[in-house]
Each structure stands twice: as structure tokens, then as C-alpha cells.
Amino acid sequence: MTGPMSGELEELYQSIILDHNRRPQNFRAMPEASAHADGLNPMCGDQFTVWLKMNGDVVEDVSFQGSGCAISKASASLMTQAVKGKTKAEAEKLFDSFHGLVTGHGGGEDLGRLKAFSGVSRFPLRVKCATLAWHAMRSALDDAAKGPASNPTEPQA
Numbered sequence: 001m002t003g004p005m006s007g008e009l010e011e012l013y014q015s016i017i018l019d020h021n022r023r024p025q026n027f028r029a030m031p032e033a034s035a036h037a038d039g040l041n042p043m044c045g046d047q048f049t050v051w052l053k054m055n056g057d058v059v060e061d062v063s064f065q066g067s068g069c070a071i072s073k074a075s076a077s078l079m080t081q082a083v084k085g086k087t088k089a090e091a092e093k094l095f096d097s098f099h100g101l102v103t104g105h106g107g108g109e110d111l112g113r114l115k116a117f118s119g120v121s122r123f124p125l126r127v128k129c130a131t132l133a134w135h136a137m138r139s140a141l142d143d144a145a146k147g148p149a150s151n152p153t154e155p156q157a
């Protein structure tokens, strides 16, 4: 039986996830980061920190560290590759697209290799694994935007 999720495609997706789990990209702390955020998924034991370095509105660098299952780690690794060089708005759009993909609400056309996580929508408990680093990335983005430079008139309390 063939279809959009043929065995061959599923195997390709599996190998992308296993490869990024074994050799995660941008897997390091970033002391010079503009912001960072922690993500914890107690259901599975996934725990990651995501660092972001902004240059104006652009994500100049992004990294992560921590431990978790293959899906959470591979998703974090592919996330760092996907958002590097993107503007804040573009990174948020990717978040929405990826979230739609893994929750089965559509989207994902612009995701490239991140489509490897499309099968996650069939396993609701795995959605948190796949989105953990993405939520941390988005909250670090918000923190970076709230930095002192962008709010010069805000009184110091």
C-alpha cells in the first residue's frame, strides 16, 4: 500500500530524526546570548535550554543544550537550523507552521526537513516532545524583544 506516507518517505523521516538525535546541531551553551529559556516536559523527561543571539530583529545565532528523547532532541536540533538567520516574525511563523504540522492542524508546506515530524500528529503524547524546544525558542524571542534597548522609556523598578 502506497500513499503520501509511503514506507520510503517514512524511512527518510526516521533517518533524519535519528541522525539529528545522534549528532545534534548547535548543541552548546551560548554565554553571549541575548536571551535564553528553559523547556521541561515532565511526561517524558525532556529538558532543554535554548539560547538566542539577536542582531536587531534577526536571529543571528541559536543553540540548545539538555537531554531528552530522540524526538525532542532532533526537533531542537532542526529548529536551531531552521530559525538561524530568520527575523523574529519569520521565526514565529515557522513556530506556527511546525505546531500546526505536529498537532495535525495543517501547515508545514514551508518546513522542508522539519516535515520529518509530521507523523507525530498521530501520537498526541509526543507532541510535547516535538514542540518543547520551539516553545523555549519563542519565549526567548519574546524576552529578547523586551530587552532594555527596545524599551528605553520604561522606568527601572
Ligand SMILES: [Zn+2]
Binding pocket: 041, 044, 045, 046, 068, 069, 070, 071, 072, 128, 129
Ligand atoms: Zn520526549
